Amino acid sequence: MLAWIEAAGGLLSAIGALAAAFVAVFALRRQESANIRALAAQAQATNDARDHERRLALDERVWNRRVDLYIRLADAMREHLHVEGDLGDVPLLASLVSEADILASQEVRDLLGQFMFGNPDVQTKIDLWDRMVTAARKELVARAVGYLPGH
Secondary structure (H helix, E strand, O other): OHHHHHHHHHHHHHHHHHHHHHHHHHHHHHHHHHHHHHHHHHHHHHHHHHHHHHHHHHHHHHHHHHHHHHHHHHHHHHHOOOOOOOOOOOHHHHHHHHHHHHHOOHHHHHHHHHHHHOOOOHHHHHHHHHHHHHHHHHHHHHHHOOOOOOO
16 A cells, blocks of 8 residues: 555656646747847837838938028128129029028028028118028027927
């Protein structure tokens, strides 16, 4: 009878070990699944951060081009304040108008159009130039503090 009890004890011990092995395998599989989900979430977060950085870099490049355009526009307009007539035939200004159509704010585009094609007198040109510089300066300040109306 003692042998039978010892055999039953051994069998119960083997069943316990087998159950422990199943629990361990189950726990490992659950851990593996959790690790896969965590890695996938981390990869997605990394991709989202990279996309965000790309958008910021693109925005910064566009903004730098806009600032450069505004400087060139202010200089070119100042050089042509005393030129009479339509300025649409001035190659530098025509080129800047094309670039402004893509990069400049609506306010700056409107002022530039009046300056170029409205056939203004000298005083009106000076006023338009001053308003363009003021509008560009406002954009610059708004960008510096992180707010650009209409953008």
